[in-house]
Amino acid sequence: MPTRRQFLSVPIALGATALLPGAFATALAQETPALPDLADWDKVRAQFVLDPEWMHFASFFLVSHPAPVRDAVDAWRRALDRNPYLTVEHNAFTEDESRWVPGHVTRAAATYLGGKPTDIALTHNTTESLALVYHGLPLKARDEVLATTHDHYSHLTSIRYAAQRTGATLRQVTLYDDAATATVDSLVERLLRGIGPRTRVVGLTWVHSSTGMRLPIREMAKALKQRHPEVLLVVDGVHGLGAADEDIASTGIDYFCAGCHKWLFAPRGTGLVWANAENWARLRPLIPDFSELDGHLAWLQGRERKGPTTAERMTPGGFQAFEHQWGMLAAFRMHQAMGRGRVAARIRSLNDRLKAQLGENPKVRIHTPRSGDLSAGVIAFEVAGMKPEEVVKHLHDKHIIASTSPYAVSYARLAPSLVNTEDEVDRAARAVATLTG
Ligand SMILES: Cc1ncc(COP(=O)(O)O)c(C=O)c1O
Structure with missing residues (x-):
């Protein structure tokens, strides 16, 4: 069956492999380095270069690339910068399914x-x-x-x-x-x-x-x-x-x-x-x-x-x-x-922990369902007498990244994720508590 490639490619496609066999093999090897040990959550957290001066509770906004992703992107970028034409020919437009990276x-x-x-x-x-x-x-x-x-x-x-x-x-x-x-x-x-x-x-x-x-x-x-x-x-x-x-x-x-x-x-x-x-x-x-x-x-x-x-x-x-x-x-x-189930359980446990602590505060109203069956990693809440942006600003002042929801009715949000620890969750809850006096 003819495949997608040839597409926008000139006849070089067939002969080019011989010109750069090593480059392709090197790029692919670099792009797929062995995964680091991800057996525990500290090791997972160590994959991120997030600024340690901050507690990051808005990772759902936009990713910080973890090490395996940074390495892959860097390796492909190097290959593209060395030889954009052949790197694209060999990996995007190749006739060889085993090399077609989008297929991988x-x-x-x-x-x-x-x-x-x-x-x-x-x-x-x-x-x-x-x-x-x-x-x-x-x-x-x-x-x-x-x-x-x-x-x-x-x-x-x-x-x-x-x-x-x-x-x-x-x-x-x-x-x-x-x-x-x-x-x-x-x-x-x-x-x-x-x-x-x-x-x-x-x-x-x-x-x-x-x-x-x-x-x-x-x-x-x-x-x-x-x-x-x-x-x-x-x-x-x-x-x-x-x-x-x-x-x-x-x-x-x-x-x-x-x-x-x-x-x-x-x-x-x-x-x-x-x-x-x-x-x-x-x-x-x-x-x-x-x-x-x-x-x-x-x-x-x-x-x-x-x-x-x-x-x-x-x-x-x-x-x-x-x-x-x-x-x-x-x-x-x-x-x-990491395992889909393990990841979900970790996010659930951090979110349960934060909801439990926020929930003890009568001045905090949590809008997110308490049950992890009807929630995931985002906790939306209000603090009595404060606008969501004020809550977020106060938390930023304490070096805690929270966010507001960009909707007609807006709430403050904290989103515990794999980049957070139990200790950070407890500190975020205490920081909210200080807002309520
Ligand atoms: C529910 C929902 N849908 C869509 C988007 C937009 O996502 P993207 O930036 O991937 O287009 C967002 C933004 O965070 C979102 O919260």
């Missing part, structure tokens, strides 16, 4: 997410993933996309833009009035109640960066599919991926969109979409890919492309910051080595 990345991603490597499109962030899916869906005038009042700007704006182009409509349902008291049943019930006769697509966010709510996505997908098998489910999964222990491919989600540059520790500017072959086939491509050979041939021959849309066809083409895309491999390997 999607294989590692599929090992982590479940499903097949061919189910995964590599993107640059959550925002791009959502836009690709919503613009790809064959929405028609009067079709309804049902989203929620808890979704991020990137999600709702993607839907709005797609609706403007197609004549479809956006409606939003509120899944809870108070995240802290919501239950699996109440969330499922509100979702089902929201579905209308014209609803074709449902958009949900797995972990709400507004309240820290982690939706019971498996239960919600199941209930939706039982009642409305024809409705497609799109999920913004960015704050669950790398924080929760879930086999994405078997959740019942149709399109899972996420950046990989937050909890997963992949290089900044990386993301993905997962969908199965049937759901990829529904989409209309938006950005020309540099992956499928047929795209190139169709262009040369002035014809339409053959076959259904695939993840490869939906993968945005154009030259990339290849060192970042290829460095994703190291992040998936690191997570695989």
Whole structure:
């Protein structure tokens, strides 16, 4: 079967290998150094060069690259700087599947997410993933996309833009009035109640960066599919991926969109979409890919492309910051080595610990559900008599990085993660306590 490469490549592709065999082998070896010992959390923390003067409780905002990812990015950058042409030819446009680095990345991603490597499109962030899916869906005038009042700007704006182009409509349902008291049943019930006769697509966010709510996505997908098998489910999964222990491919989600540059520790500017072959086939491509050979041939021959849309066809083409895309491999390997379940349990235990301490303070109101079954790594809270930005400013003054949620109703957030210790959690809780006198 002819493969994607040849694409944009000149005849050098065949002969070039002989010119630089050592360089390729060296680059690949450097790019895949043995993983360090990640057996305990101190060793994991030691992979980061975060400023020790600060306690970092906003790692979900944007990743600090851990050592295996830094090394991979550096190695690929060196290879690209030495010889951009041949490094790209040999690793992005090669005919040899075993050398095709994006294929290695999607294989590692599929090992982590479940499903097949061919189910995964590599993107640059959550925002791009959502836009690709919503613009790809064959929405028609009067079709309804049902989203929620808890979704991020990137999600709702993607839907709005797609609706403007197609004549479809956006409606939003509120899944809870108070995240802290919501239950699996109440969330499922509100979702089902929201579905209308014209609803074709449902958009949900797995972990709400507004309240820290982690939706019971498996239960919600199941209930939706039982009642409305024809409705497609799109999920913004960015704050669950790398924080929760879930086999994405078997959740019942149709399109899972996420950046990989937050909890997963992949290089900044990386993301993905997962969908199965049937759901990829529904989409209309938006950005020309540099992956499928047929795209190139169709262009040369002035014809339409053959076959259904695939993840490869939906993968945005154009030259990339290849060192970042290829460095994703190291992040998936690191997570695989730490163990998805172990990582989720660690994040849960640190978050439980912080919630327990904050909860003792009558002047602190925690909006995030107390149960780790309905939360992940983000704790949203209010301090009586203070604005969220004042809380965050005071914590910054104590060298604790907290953040505010960028939503119409904003809360202060602390997000204990693998870069934190129990001691830091206790100090953050004490710092909040000092604010309340
Ligand atoms: C829920 C949610 N979705 C999407 C985004 C945007 O993510 P990205 O920067 O990967 O596009 C964010 C930002 O943190 C977010 O909180």
